[in-house]
Amino acid sequence: MPVLVMKFGGTSVATPDRIRRAAKRVGVEVAKGYDVIVIVSAMSGETNKLVGLVEETSPLFDAREYDAVVSSGENVTAGLMALTLQDMDVPARSWQGWQVPVVTTGVHANARIEEIPTENISAKFGEGMRVAVVAGFQGISPEGRITTLGRGGSDTTAVAFAAAFGAERCDIYTDVDGVYTTDPRICEKARKLNRISFEEMLELASLGAKVLQTRSVELAMRYKVRLRVLSSFEEQSDEAGTLVCDEEEIMESNVVAGVAYSRDEAKMTLVTVEDRPGIAAGIFGTLADAGVTVDMIVQNVSELNYKGHTEGVTDMTFSCPVNQVKRAEKALGDAKAAGKLIYETLAIETDVAKVSVVGIGMRSAAGVAAQMFKVLSDEGINIQVITTSEIKISVLIERKYMELAVQALHDAFGLDKVA
Amino acid sequence: MPVLVMKFGGTSVATPDRIRRAAKRVGVEVAKGYDVIVIVSAMSGETNKLVGLVEETSPLFDAREYDAVVSSGENVTAGLMALTLQDMDVPARSWQGWQVPVVTTGVHANARIEEIPTENISAKFGEGMRVAVVAGFQGISPEGRITTLGRGGSDTTAVAFAAAFGAERCDIYTDVDGVYTTDPRICEKARKLNRISFEEMLELASLGAKVLQTRSVELAMRYKVRLRVLSSFEEQSDEAGTLVCDEEEIMESNVVAGVAYSRDEAKMTLVTVEDRPGIAAGIFGTLADAGVTVDMIVQNVSELNYKGHTEGVTDMTFSCPVNQVKRAEKALGDAKAAGKLIYETLAIETDVAKVSVVGIGMRSAAGVAAQMFKVLSDEGINIQVITTSEIKISVLIERKYMELAVQALHDAFGLDKVA
Numbered sequence: 139m140p141v142l143v144m145k146f147g148g149t150s151v152a153t154p155d156r157i158r159r160a161a162k163r164v165g166v167e168v169a170k171g172y173d174v175i176v177i178v179s180a181m182s183g184e185t186n187k188l189v190g191l192v193e194e195t196s197p198l199f200d201a202r203e204y205d206a207v208v209s210s211g212e213n214v215t216a217g218l219m220a221l222t223l224q225d226m227d228v229p230a231r232s233w234q235g236w237q238v239p240v241v242t243t244g245v246h247a248n249a250r251i252e253e254i255p256t257e258n259i260s261a262k263f264g265e266g267m268r269v270a271v272v273a274g275f276q277g278i279s280p281e282g283r284i285t286t287l288g289r290g291g292s293d294t295t296a297v298a299f300a301a302a303f304g305a306e307r308c309d310i311y312t313d314v315d316g317v318y319t320t321d322p323r324i325c326e327k328a329r330k331l332n333r334i335s336f337e338e339m340l341e342l343a344s345l346g347a348k349v350l351q352t353r354s355v356e357l358a359m360r361y362k363v364r365l366r367v368l369s370s371f372e373e374q375s376d377e378a379g380t381l382v383c384d385e386e387e388i389m390e391s392n393v394v395a396g397v398a399y400s401r402d403e404a405k406m407t408l409v410t411v412e413d414r415p416g417i418a419a420g421i422f423g424t425l426a427d428a429g430v431t432v433d434m435i436v437q438n439v440s441e442l443n444y445k446g447h448t449e450g451v452t453d454m455t456f457s458c459p460v461n462q463v464k465r466a467e468k469a470l471g472d473a474k475a476a477g478k479l480i481y482e483t484l485a486i487e488t489d490v491a492k493v494s495v496v497g498i499g500m501r502s503a504a505g506v507a508a509q510m511f512k513v514l515s516d517e518g519i520n521i522q523v524i525t526t527s528e529i530k531i532s533v534l535i536e537r538k539y540m541e542l543a544v545q546a547l548h549d550a551f552g553l554d555k556v557a
Numbered sequence: 558m559p560v561l562v563m564k565f566g567g568t569s570v571a572t573p574d575r576i577r578r579a580a581k582r583v584g585v586e587v588a589k590g591y592d593v594i595v596i597v598s599a600m601s602g603e604t605n606k607l608v609g610l611v612e613e614t615s616p617l618f619d620a621r622e623y624d625a626v627v628s629s630g631e632n633v634t635a636g637l638m639a640l641t642l643q644d645m646d647v648p649a650r651s652w653q654g655w656q657v658p659v660v661t662t663g664v665h666a667n668a669r670i671e672e673i674p675t676e677n678i679s680a681k682f683g684e685g686m687r688v689a690v691v692a693g694f695q696g697i698s699p700e701g702r703i704t705t706l707g708r709g710g711s712d713t714t715a716v717a718f719a720a721a722f723g724a725e726r727c728d729i730y731t732d733v734d735g736v737y738t739t740d741p742r743i744c745e746k747a748r749k750l751n752r753i754s755f756e757e758m759l760e761l762a763s764l765g766a767k768v769l770q771t772r773s774v775e776l777a778m779r780y781k782v783r784l785r786v787l788s789s790f791e792e793q794s795d796e797a798g799t800l801v802c803d804e805e806e807i808m809e810s811n812v813v814a815g816v817a818y819s820r821d822e823a824k825m826t827l828v829t830v831e832d833r834p835g836i837a838a839g840i841f842g843t844l845a846d847a848g849v850t851v852d853m854i855v856q857n858v859s860e861l862n863y864k865g866h867t868e869g870v871t872d873m874t875f876s877c878p879v880n881q882v883k884r885a886e887k888a889l890g891d892a893k894a895a896g897k898l899i900y901e902t903l904a905i906e907t908d909v910a911k912v913s914v915v916g917i918g919m920r921s922a923a924g925v926a927a928q929m930f931k932v933l934s935d936e937g938i939n940i941q942v943i944t945t946s947e948i949k950i951s952v953l954i955e956r957k958y959m960e961l962a963v964q965a966l967h968d969a970f971g972l973d974k975v976a
Contacts, residue, residue, distance in 0.1 A: 217626035
């Protein structure tokens, strides 16, 4: 029988009633003829409670013991989900990570899945079991100790199982009903997408559309696992949610799939930097060592013989999250004091935001960037920094114009209409 | 290095602070040179919470999933205890049942330990680890699924580890400071015993002195594991608590070690039963099938030719817990209606209590029974049923005299004085 993976997040299994609701969805897929692998998160709040106990117990905790404690939340949900399914006469049983076993690296609290042997669960499917409920977010290290996968781990577990079992699809049930053309909270015309490509989803996820963890989308793209994001709180239908899939499955689409934003950005400019080979490496090496996540980088054209400099000078502008500004400032100041970097001043602006348009259609459509810049110009919005990739154009603008920019771009690229 | 097993119950590990307190006790034993195996229960309230979730989810639950869910409470405590010890610079790590592995039967929710291989933990002791923290109450079935041991399971885990590792002692930390000559709540002269024999402890435990689970005492007796019961809430000393040990270790002792009672008993009498071979088996088979736990049984002398009965007739009296009376009544009534049992009436008294004196000294001392009966007679207490064993004499009396009987017997046998 074809295999389907269904993943339920913490809010979808927060109470026995919600677990029952989720189990009913599983029952619908079983009735369609699927053998189902259900991946569950901990009941919402449980993981935070366990993490709190660990931190209270030992601020500098041993990650191996952290994993042993924190993984218990998913174990509870897995058992309860199996019981609920059995109560509905659906043959089901639970598996903890070590029972499958979900073989991971030994990097505790942030392990990566290395292998998922399918024999154990497949044998049970062969004996008439219809649902394997698996505790998400966890595995077992080469030393036989429990590991956890870090943030978004249950999504990753789900995708990895879908890949291992050659599942027809991996349905991620969450508290939103899909992926939108932009954030409905700042643009009321935002529209749910029926389909989106892996590449677009990756760009949107990394830009702050927090529906799916980047890692799970990367894994899905690598193994061509069709992912569906849908809400556990709304009625199911074949068109529910958003299918994240290979671009070949998307027949027609807008040139632009979505408009993303990131509110809390800062722009920093090193003014009058000596422009000699290795200077960029020096600057961004310093920042990386200090743990600053640099996003956009722009270097001005070099100017020669400026104020007595023997080599050319330039300005170097970059952006980073606003809460890393202090760290960046200190790192650059220290490097200057130590004579490792030569620049005149550091200009900091903390009131900027990033707005991006994303779409695989850009690859073949010319003029998207030009159109984007014109839209912003027409609204009187000044563009401070521009970066582009094959399927994305991002600009840094003054933060107060962010909503306006998102709305104007959403309109201009016709995202409120189905392609 | 010699091995010590220390077991901490739910109230002793109810909060991170209490876990720290317990860990300090462990640290004291480590400093003395012991390699310590710590067995932990779930934080108090956690197991009940998990059982509640299971029952809410599925009233007729699959015991295998019940075990998977309920065992997670002990896993959390084990991790937190290991973290706390590490934080105190004591080399420690946690083990879940399947990691040791604690091999049990496949009787879920009520499994029995079959084997505890010591290699795994011993190897770590050899590498410098000083404390192995083991989640109590759980194991792994021959099919590789998680099992739990049923009531008092963590005590049983502790004793089994002590037996497997040849531990010098098994210390059971609980919320009472030892075993008393009787219940201090009803007899203010009750005195803590420094030592008590396994046999006496077994009789006292089964009579309702709920300090240790009967099963763990049986196991300790079989493997000669010296058990010490002591409070986690009082200062430690070498004389703390009560040592449960082989009688050879008890040099001098009172003839009677303690007075036990059981408050909620019922007495039932089948009046005018035909006295033919197999009748007792018929009655008590019927009751056993109905799940009635019969305790004391007395059969009167048979009377011949009573009211035209062709065989002799007799009265058959037995006692059972008061909450099983309805079940017993129905089972016996049904058997009568079906013609399987012939008796005239069923007399039920639900206001009785059982009082027992227990002591291995009785074996060699004559007249203990006579003395007991005289004490009760002097207090004007009528004895309804008597049973005796080698080290115990029990009587059924009217419940309102229970406290009086306990106090009078405690005085008469000099239990307030050290032997």
